[in-house]
Amino acid sequence: MAKYSVFSLARNALSYHENWQRAWRSPAPKPEYDILVIGGGGHGLATAHYLAKEHGINNVAVIEKGWLGGGNTGRNTTIVRSNYLWDESAAIYEHSLKLWEGLSQDLNFNVMFSQRGVMNLAHNLHDWRELNRRVHANRLHGIDSEILTAAQVKAEAPIFNVSPNSRYPIMGASIQRRGGTARHDAVAWGYARAADQRGVDIIQNCEVTGFVINNGKIEGVETTRGRINAKRVGVAVAGNSSVLADMAGFRMPVESNPLQALVSDPIKPVLDCVVMSSAVHVYVSQSDKGEFVIGAGSDLHVSYSQRGSFDIIEGIMGALCELVPMVSRMKMMRQWGGIVDVTPDRSPIIGKTPVEGLFINCGWGTGGFKGTPGSGHAFAATLAAGEPNDKAGPFSLDRFRTGFLIDEAGAAAVAH
Amino acid sequence: MFLIDCPYCGTRQQTEFHCHGEAHIARPKDPDAVSDAEWADYMFNRSNTKGVFYERWVHNHGCRRWFNVARDTVSDRILAVYRMGEQPPKVKS
Numbered sequence: 318m319a320k321y322s323v324f325s326l327a328r329n330a331l332s333y334h335e336n337w338q339r340a341w342r343s344p345a346p347k348p349e350y351d352i353l354v355i356g357g358g359g360h361g362l363a364t365a366h367y368l369a370k371e372h373g374i375n376n377v378a379v380i381e382k383g384w385l386g387g388g389n390t391g392r393n394t395t396i397v398r399s400n401y402l403w404d405e406s407a408a409i410y411e412h413s414l415k416l417w418e419g420l421s422q423d424l425n426f427n428v429m430f431s432q433r434g435v436m437n438l439a440h441n442l443h444d445w446r447e448l449n450r451r452v453h454a455n456r457l458h459g460i461d462s463e464i465l466t467a468a469q470v471k472a473e474a475p476i477f478n479v480s481p482n483s484r485y486p487i488m489g490a491s492i493q494r495r496g497g498t499a500r501h502d503a504v505a506w507g508y509a510r511a512a513d514q515r516g517v518d519i520i521q522n523c524e525v526t527g528f529v530i531n532n533g534k535i536e537g538v539e540t541t542r543g544r545i546n547a548k549r550v551g552v553a554v555a556g557n558s559s560v561l562a563d564m565a566g567f568r569m570p571v572e573s574n575p576l577q578a579l580v581s582d583p584i585k586p587v588l589d590c591v592v593m594s595s596a597v598h599v600y601v602s603q604s605d606k607g608e609f610v611i612g613a614g615s616d617l618h619v620s621y622s623q624r625g626s627f628d629i630i631e632g633i634m635g636a637l638c639e640l641v642p643m644v645s646r647m648k649m650m651r652q653w654g655g656i657v658d659v660t661p662d663r664s665p666i667i668g669k670t671p672v673e674g675l676f677i678n679c680g681w682g683t684g685g686f687k688g689t690p691g692s693g694h695a696f697a698a699t700l701a702a703g704e705p706n707d708k709a710g711p712f713s714l715d716r717f718r719t720g721f722l723i724d725e726a727g728a729a730a731v732a733h
Numbered sequence: 734m735f736l737i738d739c740p741y742c743g744t745r746q747q748t749e750f751h752c753h754g755e756a757h758i759a760r761p762k763d764p765d766a767v768s769d770a771e772w773a774d775y776m777f778n779r780s781n782t783k784g785v786f787y788e789r790w791v792h793n794h795g796c797r798r799w800f801n802v803a804r805d806t807v808s809d810r811i812l813a814v815y816r817m818g819e820q821p822p823k824v825k826s
Contacts, residue, residue: 557783559780559781563780568774568778569778569779569781570773570777571779572779573781617752617754618804619782619788619806620806620809621783622809626734628746628747628748661777717773717777717778720769
């Protein structure tokens with residue numbers, strides 16, 4: 318497959334861009350694979366890429382019930398950061414951020430990773446103390462993290478109202494300058510293309526209807542395109558994790574909730590970093606097209622409908638108008654929802670299941686996009702060895718039995 | 734936004750209510766007698782059903798009473814509302 322470069326761009330320009338090759342094949346499923354990954358979102362595709370690249374296993378298929386990146390990968394607000402509190406989370410998210418930094422070169426696909434900085438606002442004394450604690454913890458982990466005063470917040474992001482008389486006064490913020498945003502579709506497509514180049518079969522419109530389990534050991538899956546055997550199976554299906562676990566006969570500590578986002582009409586550049594506020598549950602950045610990309614909080618009820626409640630939108634827009642008064646004159650163009658799989662401790666689950674040979678990677682909740690490369694990397698190592706690696710180890714499903722929870726719910730900037 | 738038929742107050746907007754997750758989870762009668770795995774199943778595992786799901790709501794900004802709702806989690810359609818202590822009705826999505 319042709320390598321993308323400035324020369325290929327120029328060459329294709331001469332033929333009016335009519336001769337670009339397909340970025341990946343569309344093969345029929347083979348009867349058997351060494352490793353089968355269920356779920357063609359960012360995490361599943363990244364898993365397949367690292368299985369082929371890092372572990373030399375290329376008899377791999379990724380099966381996806383819809384189209385690539387059509388779930389949460391294409392529905393998030395594309396924020397990437399690694400400023401988590403606890404050791405285990407800091408390790409995997411920082412590993413992920415380091416992979417993000419070289420991802421476009423690794424994949425030969427421009428994922429438009431922009432390290433524009435991610436700011437987390439503090440609105441009250443409690444926020445401010447937690448934020449200071451987290452910044453110091455980050456720095457002890459070697460993760461870049463700085464504290465900004467309200468005046469510095471104003472200098473970095475002048476559209477924010479930092480008046481002490483505002484509804485949500487800004488006491489200060491933390492900033493991770495290596496954090497930023499990336500192009501979400503490009504991440505799915507880049508991983509798909511790179512994995513396909515190494516021989517991975519990417520099979521779309523292929524829904525799992527059941528597992529073939531013999532004596533507690535996985536043998537394959539039944540799909541809408543027939544039975545596919547595999548020695549090991551990895552599940553990376555986010556909001557549908559419980560549905561697949563149910564098919565395999567075990568229960569999960571996961572609830573599927575709608576999480577919403579919206580974008581404004583495009584305006585001139587006014588915001589050159591990502592700003593998040595956990596207290597009012599709003600996060601905002603400006604896309605390269607000029608739209609404000611706004612993330613909201615999740616609904617608290619279980620739903621698979623891929624749409625959330627309007628009062629959530631009303632709530633965050635009310636808060637955003639207080640924080641950034643100019644937003645009150647902007648129009649919002651589109652709003653959508655995705656279904657996120659939330660665990661009790663707000664940390665992901667990566668590792669073994671009660672079925673031998675069946676592995677799961679889920680529970681990334683409202684913050685899965687940033688974790689895509691690190692998640693894929695750790696899950697690939699887990700699938701290749703049949704045992705979790707050092708990054709995945711603490712995130713076992715068994716931690717809910719042993720009690721070794723990784724409680725990021727109150728610890729990290731909660732709005733992942 | 735849901736319109737929820739509170740069994741005590743009648744139909745109100747979702748913003749008056751708060752969802753508290755899956756209904757009919759029984760706390761083990763003798764917590765000391767159960768294994769860690771059984772306790773974890775009670776404490777953390779949820780059926781998270783895709784389809785007809787039975788859940789608890791509380792009318793925070795109304796009568797402040799708890800009740801159960803049967804809802805289809807795919808269509809988000811509310812299929813039945815019933816009081817605490819009542820058996821879950823058989824409903825079809």
